[in-house]
Ligand SMILES: Cc1ncc(C[n+]2csc(CCOP(=O)(O)OP(=O)(O)O)c2C)c(N)n1
């Protein structure tokens with residue numbers, strides 16, 4: 001293992017290179033652009049034997065990956081924000097066709113107003129398109145999760161595409177030390193050299209794909225796709241184990257810090273959970289028992305791991321770096337659903353933080369904990385960042401207890 | 402080399418039966434295109450009538466129905482993947498799409514694939530409207546044609562966009578510096594086969610625009626599909642030509658063009674035009690103008 005000093009985009013590109021991707025198709029968009037530029041450099045320098053499809057749009061980027069995947073190639077793309085939205089139609093096509101495409105996403109909010117900064121709006125609105133969704137909290141995780149994404153997506157029990165999301169600029173552009181694996185190790189970690197996947201489109205075995213399915217059979221296919229995504233959690237668990245034995249790094253669907261005896265548990269995705277850890281440590285020193293549960297695997301949603309992580313905590317604070325307009329943050333409903341049947345059934349409050357790149361500082365987290373300490377009191381969705389009514393915090397009234 | 406009847410490839414690459422309307426031009430055209438390309442072909446099919454009607458009448462080659470506008474991007478990925486795996490040799494990649502999928506929603510994707518120089522044969526079956534959704538106008542709908550979105554009424558005479566501004570896909574492809582582009586018609590199958598065979602021999606992107614009169618959309622007797630296709634050529638509404646490395650050549654000339662009325666008469670979508678001498682003259686003028694402009698480019 002070597003220690004490198006990489007930013008998130010570089011880490012994603014290096015992982016894709018080491019995974020020996022064969023076809024890369026992507027379109028520039030800040031803050032993802034460098035990922036494709038790095039890959040272009042690797043190909044130009046002969047470090048990667050792949051073809052770059054220099055497409056004219058993100059819609060075509062993902063479509064080209066679908067084509068390559070249909071003849072058994074390992075494919076990679078990267079995008080975010082407006083680009084990911086432009087792909088939306090093809091996201092469903094890719095998962096419906098069960099193409100194990102891997103996509104890196106440097107999270108960025110959606111226009112308008114225009115902003116190039118991070119929040120999770122772009123990936124969360126696409127949470128239900130049948131892709132595996134992984135969220136990294138550090139550059140190391142970006143690297144690790146891209147590898148895990150290839151391994152899980154291509155597993156014959158899964159055969160679904162996977163997204164690895166990491167916060168734009170905060171992770172995509174900031175450099176951190178990364179423990180990189182040697183190529184041989186990665187060869188052992190991932191499925192064999194493509195095309196180990198049977199090509200769908202083969203003149204020697206002609207078949208028809210992408211066709212109409214009548215209502216009588218539609219639910220069966222939907223159920224199979226859903227189950228495959230759910231079961232990918234177990235497959236990923238095996239991959240995490242193998243990864244641990246080779247690297248000593250332990251990955252889990254939900255990463256916990258100080259949850260064992262916590263009264264309040266913070267739940268959320270991405271780099272803000274590092275900040276949450278930092279704040280939790282401080283709060284603990286002051287006597288408040290705060291734990292942190294970082295949801296690393298968001299699709300499939302790890303219900304059981306989350307319930308375990310929360311344990312007997314009285315209050316759960318869901319930090320959403322996004323907003324499901326007219327409802328709540330988008331992670332919130334998943335958490336409440338999982339905890340509804342939990343033995344302790346804690347109060348679950350929602351905090352909309354860091355949208356459009358607003359800094360999430362330890363103070364932000366402390367503010368959430370402060371508000372959370374007072375309990376539910378008829379309010380469920382808080383906006384500690386926004387300039388709102390009366391006491392300076394905007395809130396959406398929840399259902400009265 | 403001119404293709405004669407006895408040279409026609411005989412291997413049928415479509416299973417029998419299909420879901421098309423009686424007299425469907427796309428099924429006729431597709432059958433010939435497949436025969437010309439042979440069994441070592443992978444078909445990428447954009448959404449449209451053809452994708453639906455081949456649910457039965459399934460091709461005997463790999464057939465992939467993709468989205469409405471992304472077939473050129475999908476074929477790009479296939480082209481590059483086969484190349485990097487050393488399996489590209491000897492396989493024809495065929496894209497089939499309608500005029501809507503080609504001239505409208507998929508134009509950007511097609512433009513990108515041609516510009517990148519991907520190796521594929523693109524065949525557009527132009528029935529001059531969106532038929533899979535029931536007959537709305539498209540970028541290739543002729544001037545004054547009635548469609549469901551360009552109805553005829555007190556304030557409207559059908560498609561308002563003039564003939565000169567109707568999207569010309571062959572010329573759009575040529576503007577990309579495409580190595581080979583041609584127009585063809587389901588009314589002239591030998592010519593169509595020849596164009597497709599030629600395209601298949603070219604390395605790089607090729608484009609063939611196949612005029613496909615649709616009895617259902619045009620309000621025609623299904624027995625008249627071929628007659629209408631031939632009349633379109635004889636009246637100069639459709640010009641059959643090919644463009645090789647920028648050089649244009651008429652592949653099937655017309656000595657004396659027949660009046661457009663002979664062609665329009667077969668189609669109820671032009672009933673209001675045929676009944677109105679002023680409108681008819683306008684349509685004739687539009688066709689004349691477009692024909693003259695194209696011929697001027699031949700020189
Ligand atoms: C993105 C998207 N928009 C709209 C549609 C609906 N749609 C399906 S086929 C079609 C029209 C097809 O017209 P054309 O390409 O001319 O083919 P034809 O059916 O006439 O052969 C439309 C509008 C779709 N499938 N996808």
Ligand code: SF4
Nearest residue numbers: 422425450532615617
């Ligand atoms: S509507 Fe026209 S193109 Fe479509 S199946 Fe019927 S005849 Fe063929």
Ligand SMILES: [Mg+2]
Nearest residue numbers: 499500528530
């Ligand atoms: Mg059409």
